[in-house]
Amino acid sequence: MDNFQITLTRAGLGAIIRDDGPGFITVVIAQIGLTDAEFTVASTLTALPGEFKRLDVSGQQVGDDIVHMVALDASDDAYTYRGFALYLSDGTLFGAYGQSGPIAAKAQPSATHIVVDIHLSGGMADAISFGDTNFLNPPATTTRQGVVELATVEEAAAGLDPLRAITPATAYGALLDWLRGRNISVGLIDAYTPNIGTTGAVRILANGQTGKAILQCLNVDGSRQLGYLLVDDTGAAQWHGGPFNADLLGGHDAGWFADIVSRLGYVPFDSAGFTGAAVKAVLGYTPQDAADFSFGSNASGYWRRMPGGLIEQWGEVTAGETGSPPALNFPIPFTDLASINLQVTARAPNIGATNGNKVGGNRVSLTQFNVFSDDLNMDVFWRAIGK
Structure with a gap:
């Protein structure tokens, strides 16, 4: 059964709320009135419309801000009721509830128990007491044993209901639903x-x-x-x-991972043989994409090799005044003797020269050249270019 929304009346609130400060005044709920009439529930009510019966109630505070009330009707009356009201011991209408359809019905030869549990906030439940406490069947709370409603598997699986209790069967069913929701195959895993x-x-x-x-x-x-x-x-x-x-x-x-070639999809370059030719062979080189360019030096001088095979070499030596100058080594070999152009320049003027201070040189082979001076030994710069 769904929860009822009971409306407290202004008169009821006026009876329980202090006018002179915070807190509540203790009140006694003594009776419950029944009606089968449809009416509009409002806080301004002072009497229950269409009321046909009034019963004494037993009650008790059961914790969690809940008051539990029970009314017993053992008469031979038969009736249906769709609304009720709670009355204080002085006759004040404390609260009321009504709906369009019947709440319950009583047959003539039977006794009926009317049970009402009210959840109140702000500590108001502590200010409510009851006159007759001879017959009680209170609900279970976190602080008191009592009657509980059992939860269904669906309610247990949802995990939202704070009032209904679960049994081993509903706990098992709820756990299975939870496991299935996480794609765990129960029965296949232990x-x-x-x-x-x-x-x-x-x-x-x-x-x-x-x-x-x-x-x-x-x-x-x-x-x-x-x-x-x-x-x-x-x-x-x-x-x-x-x-x-x-x-x-x-x-x-x-x-x-040991098969590197299969994992990479190509043969990596060998660092020992990492040359421009190797790179071009793998990358599909064309001249406009990349060109050879290398340079270096050694004891014979400096050199650089440019795209197209052009080689430029240079250095510094002493040109002797002799008719048979010694052969000197190029830093690297040329490939075309006829293309070699050798130039020799004196490092400094020789003011004591008597023969015009002329210096020069000759290509000897692809790997060697010589230089000479017409007047005294001279330090000279040399530069050769060719293929």
Whole structure:
């Protein structure tokens, strides 16, 4: 049965609320009046419209701001009622309830019990007492034993009802519903802590149909799978999901990662042979995309190799005053002797020269050249360009 919304009257509130300060005045609820008339419930009521019977009530505070009231009618009267009112001991109408359809009915040879539980806030329940307490069957609360209504499986699974009690059967049904809502197959998984001396901490039985055991990992609220560990009937384990450990990374063991070429989809460059030609061969080079350009130096001087094969080399030596100058080495070999152009320039003027201070040089081979001076030994710069 749904809860009734009882309306407290102005007169009832005036009787229980203090005028001279905070708190409440103790009042006694003494009777309940019944009516079968349809009426509009309002706080201004002072009498119950169509009232045909008034009964004495027993009552008690049962905790959780709830007062429990019972009225007994053992007369031979037969009636139906669709509204009721609560009266204080001085006759004040304290509160009323009414609805369009019947609340209950009494047959002529029967006795009827009318039970009303009122939930009041702000400590008001502590200010209510009752005149007759000989017959009570109060509801159970957190502080008192009493009568409870049993919850259905649906009500237990919802977990919202603070009043109804659950039985082992409804608890089991509610738990199954909760597990099914999280995609847990009850009956296929049996997890428990093993006995001392056995291996492992928690055991998971394999699926009876597939022979595989699956341990699923979810996020905090259970809405998303993070991964799962699958163990087949041979004992082989494989993790599906993100990184798990060094032996099973991304669902693969170490052997899977050892085949680097298959994993990458191409042959990586060998650092020992990392040359421009190797790069061009793999990347599908065209001249406008990339070009060879290299440079270096050694004891013979400096050099650089430019796109198209052009080589430029330079350095500094001493040109001797001799008719047979010694051969000097280029830093790197040229490939075309006829293309070599050699220029020699004195580092500083020689004011004591008698022969015009002339210096020069000749290409000797692809790998060598010489320089000379017409007057005394001279420090010179040399530069050669060619292919």
